[in-house]
Amino acid sequence: MKKLWLSSTGLVMMMDLAACGGGVSEGAAETERLKENAVEAATDKVELTYWYAWGDKIGENNENLVQRFNESQDEIHVTAEFQGTYDDVHSKTQAAFAAGNAPEVTQNEIASVQIFAKNGMIESLTPFIENDSAFDVEDFVSGLMENSYVDGEIYALPYLRSTPLLYMNATMAEEVGLDPAGPETWEEFKAYAEAFTNDEGRVGISMPVNLWFYEAFIAQAGGSMLNEEGTEVAFNSEEGAAAYDLWRNMAKAGTLTVPTGDEAGDKSIQDFVNGHAGMLFASTGNLSYLMDIAEEKGFELNTYFLPKGEEAKVPTGGANLVMTSGLDEEHQQAAWEFIKFMMAKEQTVYASEYTGYLPVRKSAMNSEAMQALYEEKPQFKVAVDQLKNATGRPMVEGYPEVVKILADEMTRGILDETLTTEDLLNVAAEKANTIIK
Missing domain, CATH: 3.40.190.10 (Periplasmic binding protein-like II)
Known part of the structure; x- marks a missing residue:
């Protein structure tokens, strides 16, 4: 279901025009025309909700990346909502799913991926990966993919990952x-x-x-x-x-x-x-x-x-991104586009620099920006080097x-x-x- 979204810029433009001098009928007609255009543009956007855990710089990173996504295209609008700890996100997602109003995209702490998958609350991403020739799953750091698979299918992709x-x-x-x-x-x-x-x-x-x-x-x-x-x-x-x-x-x-x-x-x-x-x-x-x-x-x-x-x-620890199940095709595709954006090379570099989380993609890890950061601040490279000793977390009911x-x-x-x-x-x-x- 699409929700009405109207930019603050559009509202300000309407109020400014309504307050201007000039012919009353002409001004009213212009205001009405702009309003109709804004509503038409807004209803063309697919609305998504994204739930995330943790505040401070981690929360700022999530909000900043969502803003980047919204500004990068004009077909999808995502609302980011802070929900507390990982446990809070999980319990709220379960309750919202039962009530029929779950967010389209949310975080699963990696040990909980199988629980959500087995209970039918999240969608397998394998079909989206297989049908998207531009998406290279092999670019993800292999040591961070262990908690992505359930029964041979990929249900979650590494996002803000840690040791x-x-x-x-x-x-x-x-x-x-x-x-x-x-x-x-x-x-x-x-x-x-x-x-x-x-x-x-x-x-x-x-x-x-x-x-x-x-x-x-x-x-x-x-x-x-x-x-x-x-x-x-x-x-x-x-x-x-x-x-x-x-x-x-x-x-x-x-x-x-x-x-x-x-x-x-x-x-x-x-x-x-x-x-x-x-x-x-x-x-x-x-x-x-x-x-x-x-x-x-x-x-x-x-x-x-x-x-x-x-x-x-x-x-390893941290969060993977998941798509909740039961979405219509339009919202599924929009959710997939958002997930892809959040873990693309550029966003991965940004998130790692901003928070200290691991770069989840090889291309990001080997980028000039990350290599320069490791040279300037070697503290950021320790977790990357420690991945050679990494294991996943247990995923059982x-x-x-x-x-x-x-x-x-x-x-x-x-x-x-x-x-x-x-x-x-x-x-x-x-x-x-x-x-x-």
Whole structure:
């Protein structure tokens, strides 16, 4: 269904003309003619709604790219709408889909693509790709396509994609005598955290119970979140315990602080930028924002691979773009044109420069603009180089609930040191397997 859209310029023109002198009938006729033309032009546009997550520079990037798209052509108009976190976008999309008023294009955090596809809420993009000779799916970075496929079909395409990075206050590191090259292993990471910690309330790292980070730790320990078939969890293992105990033992030692509650992630970032923690684990999507803050605060910010355990592994993250199902052919084609635009080479370069997210296309990654950025600001290249260690995220029905169950048990273990790691992980596994099965 097409919605009426009238540009503010058109409205201003009409009001200006109506207020001008001259013959009343002539002016009224001219105003009416312009109004009719504007309405006719507006109804020729296909209206789309696009929902996105996160604010600050990430939100600005989304709004800026949508404006670019609207100005690039005169057949489609997209309204961008901020919806909160990824969880907020997902729950609101599900509710809107059930109510019959879902956005035509939205974001899926990569672990949720299969859930949305299996429940019939998003459209397979394979037919659009196959029928569009100008679209080169091979140009996407292969390490970022793992969470795009469901049953052999492409349901989502990489957009604002990330890996977690280790951020370090290099100025503070120099003050306490640490090598600014950063820690490469778990043991070095613990040593750095000890050196940053002092009696005045500063700790080595502030880190919430974030399962994305735990996915990295367990993979580095040689384990996995799920078995190979995806039929039950595998985190209640020796490797899973080693990953959690890295976290838990540092908290016990006082070199790591664990904020809790809904704002835990924001609290960790504030601890870091305010000098209350020397290190931070966060998405590469936070890079541009953190570099701006570091400049304001007067310290040098460096980025690093995640410290490795038995292996060097890191999960990818971020959002893929999806088209909701049930659209008529006109809106499907319009949604496809918008999705193509948002992840074209030029927009990919812009988004990466503006936010710090990974360039999802090889052509963008190898462009003169990105290479110049990496030369000027090597912090932006760390996540790209880290892709050699990247893995996708689990995509099984119920995984978001699994994540919440495990996070709750891990938080309980941080707060109550008398609980054993083995018992905590087994309790979480028993609950989680009930969800998956």
